[in-house]
Amino acid sequence: MSRPLPDDLLKVPHRRDVPLSRLTTLGVGGICRWLFEPTTELEAQAFVQACAREGLPWRVLGGGSNLVVLGDLEDPVLRLAFPKETRREGHRLTAPASHGHIALAEAAAGLGLSGLEFASGIPGSVGGAIRMNAGAYGREWIDVLVRYRFLTPEGALVEKAPEPGEFSYRWSFLTGGRVVLSATADLVEGDPVRIRAQVAEYREKRGTSQPLSKRNAGCIFKNPPGQSAGRLIDQAGLKGLRLGDAEVSREHANFLVNHGHATATEFAELMEQVRTRVLEMHGVELEPEVEIWRE
Numbered sequence: 001m002s003r004p005l006p007d008d009l010l011k012v013p014h015r016r017d018v019p020l021s022r023l024t025t026l027g028v029g030g031i032c033r034w035l036f037e038p039t040t041e042l043e044a045q046a047f048v049q050a051c052a053r054e055g056l057p058w059r060v061l062g063g064g065s066n067l068v069v070l071g072d073l074e075d076p077v078l079r080l081a082f083p084k085e086t087r088r089e090g091h092r093l094t095a096p097a098s099h100g101h102i103a104l105a106e107a108a109a110g111l112g113l114s115g116l117e118f119a120s121g122i123p124g125s126v127g128g129a130i131r132m133n134a135g136a137y138g139r140e141w142i143d144v145l146v147r148y149r150f151l152t153p154e155g156a157l158v159e160k161a162p163e164p165g166e167f168s169y170r171w172s173f174l175t176g177g178r179v180v181l182s183a184t185a186d187l188v189e190g191d192p193v194r195i196r197a198q199v200a201e202y203r204e205k206r207g208t209s210q211p212l213s214k215r216n217a218g219c220i221f222k223n224p225p226g227q228s229a230g231r232l233i234d235q236a237g238l239k240g241l242r243l244g245d246a247e248v249s250r251e252h253a254n255f256l257v258n259h260g261h262a263t264a265t266e267f268a269e270l271m272e273q274v275r276t277r278v279l280e281m282h283g284v285e286l287e288p289e290v291e292i293w294r295e
């Protein structure tokens with residue numbers, strides 16, 4: 001991006017030349033030239049409005065747990081840095097989009113509120129989780145989401161309840177320049193000891209079936225209807241398939257792990273090889289859950 005950025009955009013807190021390896025859980029990627037980190041909704045709105053007015057392309061980054069970036073990012077990147085405070089009203093809990101997803105599940109458990117236990121092992125930010133309707137163990141965000149705030153691509157602030165067609169399995173309409181700002185979950189008051197025990201059980205399950213001790217980006221492909229991507233990849237004999245330091249996990253085949261010095265290109269190439277082999281072997285087209293950004 002060669003043209004200078006407008007003054008009102010530059011008033012939004014930002015950093016220059018941040019390595020994407022520090023912003024993504026896989027620890028790969030080039031340099032983010034412009035990382036904008038608004039600390040308030042108004043600053044986030046100013047960012048989106050300025051980019052819209054100038055016709056500047058930009059992207060939004062959450063916890064970086066579902067992302068592979070190929071090369072450097074020259075366009076501005078938005079990463080919300082709102083204070084990590086939750087607000088409780090009765091059995092409803094509101095969190096800013098930049099709140100850690102696992103931390104929110106823990107906060108809910110600490111308050112004796114049940115309903116977010118499923119979130120306790122899913123990394124990333126609350127905004128990222130809403131945006132893709134994250135879920136585990138048969139539960140997903142749309143089961144508990146009652147209100148959310150977001151910015152439109154033009155920078156208008158909207159607060160609303162979810163409606164049919166806005167969320168489905170690992171999908172929502174909150175893409176294409178829309179930015180989640182906060183989410184409110186409708187939870188149930190429960191016994192804190194029981195809730196914590198459930199959280200611990202989910203943790204334990206994930207810890208034994210998923211390679212959580214290595215850098216990873218969660219599940220790489222969505223589960224095809226009625227099937228398990230992990231099982232399909234496993235049955236295709238791809239566990240341990242390796243390109244440099246990028247490997248199809250030997251613990252859970254729908255995870256790729258970074259053994260240390262993997263590159264974004266290796267991950268993208270490995271995903272492509274897995275997709276091709278599963279198509280050849282099972283005739284099933286896997287759809288990525290992880291996003292690949294190319295400048």
Ligand code: EPU
Binds near residue numbers: 221223228231
């Ligand atoms: N399986 C294999 N080999 C493997 C992995 C799994 O045969 O290498 C089999 C398992 O034995 C099981 C089935 O596949 O019979 C399903 O596996 P699992 O229970 O691990 O669940 P999953 O469908 O692979 C989903 C979510 C995970 C979430 C778990 C737990 C998707 C794409 N994945 O995995 O979410 O943690 O359920 O609820 O929906 C994520 O979204 O990033 C993610 C990891």
